[in-house]
Amino acid sequence: MKTRYYIPLILIAAFACQNRTTNLFTETPTQRWEDKETALREQLIAPAAGYKVLYFPNNQKYGGFLFYMKFNTDGTVQMTSNVDNETAVLTSSYEVQFGSTVELNFSSYNHIHKLSDSGSGPNIGTGYEGNSTFQYQRIQDGKIYFKEYRRNADIVFEPVADMAEWDTVKQLIGNTSPIESYIRPDGTKSVFQIMTVNNGSTSEEYSVVYDPERKYVRLESNAEGGSDIGSGFGLAYDQTGATISPPLEIGGAALSRFEPDANGDLLAASGNVSARITFYDGLPSSALDKTAILREEIASGRSLFTGVYYYSDLNGQGYYENNFNSLGFNTLLRGVRSRRDYILFNISLTVNPSSNAASLSFERYDFSSNQFITIVYLLTYEIKDKLLFLTFDGIGISGSDPNGDQAKNLQARFQPMLDFFTGPKGLYFYTSGQSYRFIVNRADDTLVYDNNGRGASYTNIAGTLTSIDQPTLRMYFLFG
């Protein structure tokens, strides 16, 4: 073998084991994990008055809740919250642990687990979909940043200066405050709400549908090519405003807080970018046209049906008072639902798909005859411009009111209800396609569940009719 063949081999051997790797970290992975863990432990116990935490368990469905928590060196944590009216400070255990990263685990029961209680909250079975194990991200300016990975929630622990602040939760029980009145329609305000967004140069309008049970705003835009600002956001109220999550991303700015303005609207603003939520008299231009679904359901022979009382409860205690009805409509309903001589059980609007005929039926339990009597009023209908127009067309008959005498005699009492249905400006029909759910309240506002522990619910498509003449009135119903 010639010498020249050995030279490359020698060079390869000489340089083969040279250490040319670069140390990106000066510490071992284990040390770095341990350092993160130590930093978190030390920061958790640092503030003498603990932390304020606003936790949105699922910001695609629900608002947020306020917690105050103080971590102690013995592995205990004291906590209070505004999830419900039990605000007493509870002590439980916490752990800083290894999971897929360094995690904070609230390991025994405390207020935060109320959001993981599948037996309560707006959805029996999942509750608020909360979690009690958070992944540690970083510490910045004394705040600790966590991520909840199931719902991708960002959670920030903000140090509190004074423990007196903890009493704040008592004024915000159930995530409510007087600020909610700026967005929650009462019996005197239009149920139509819009959010006007200004990105600094142009304005766009979105319809606002507020769910007071979930403290959640659903946004809808009818504008072609309208900006995508998300489908909605949850709210967490305090005494002066509401923090929202996810923030509204508009014109490069992220708006995360609404506060009332001088006009009585809710305003979020940053520089020349703003979003304003307003009650709107009349049908907003951004209201979606859902009449195709209305026509489809009518063509399938379905009526629009809404329940008022339980059949099984004739003593007058078991009426349905649905939160999806507007407060104004529930007030109207109270006026006609219970009288000395009858109880109103349900209302149904039947529309003939092959003509312009419709009928409105009120099923009553009549105490003088001890039987169910249905009174019927005849209508004509027309569907146009996103609206359903109904016109009174006389007294109808039923099997239990064969001559229409009862309908005639009771017409004056039912006139407010007839006025709702037959307003000349029409009824706005809306559906999100969701199934029908009774939010059942007895007179004391407590929830009533069926034998399985769930609120009554049906898979039928649900919808609402809102009077343009009296926009405080919105009726919730199912197609059945």
Add this chain to the structure above:
Amino acid sequence: MKRDLLISIFGGMLLLSCTNRETALTESQIVTPPAGTTELDTYINSTFTAPYNIGVSYTFNEYEIDIGRTLYPPSIDKVRPALETIRRLWVEPYNAQVGDLIRRISPRLLVLVGGYNYNPSGTITLGVAEAGVKITFFNVNQLDLSNSASLVRFIQTIQHEYTHILNQTKPFPAAYKQITPSGYKSTWYNVREADAREDGFITPYSELNELEDFAEMVATMLTNTKADFDNIINGITSDAAKTALRTKENMVADYFVVEYGIDIYELQKAVTDAIAEIASENAPNPTLTP
């Protein structure tokens, strides 16, 4: 010569190139949490872990539960009463029958969860056994020691799941499945209890398969007095259903005697007596008004 020199140099470099210059391993840097030292941990160790090799997990560990469900840990003050209930209604009655059975055959881990475990069908799972090794108890926070029905619901879990473990160790006769062979169905949750009994099943869940049927029979027998159990059977209208359930009862009793030397009726009395005792001990004191 030159060639030998080059080979020597090359070989020497190869030999030296892999010299071990790493530092020796030192003490582990992984921090392991210290063993529990609370009064509750001491109780668990002396009551379950040391005598029976059974661990108890009562703090929230999402790796021990179904991550798809919304669950929370029990309140600390609810843990010991729940474990005492398990001890008095499961460990002690079995121990009285066969001294070392729980030590020999038992789940290795009991997991306690505070709230309800809802299924998509709307039903509630009271407990889950995994491979005979782990039993999870749900709604520990809702356990009401003064209420016999609440105690029965809670203890039914372990009586049911322990039956599975016993069956995995010693299977019951295949003939059991032939008593009501056509009644098993996956949609058991749509069946009312009264209807299940008229079909020869002690509970709706019994209708899932013969394994659950057998476990439900045992759990029902061990949470009802003999008289109450007889009343359940005698209250059934269908003679065929009564006969089927009595046949199942006899096969269950035979299985316990033959395979484990246990008189299930003595076990039944011990468990139901203990249920009554616990409920009585925890009954609220009547408030005296002057």
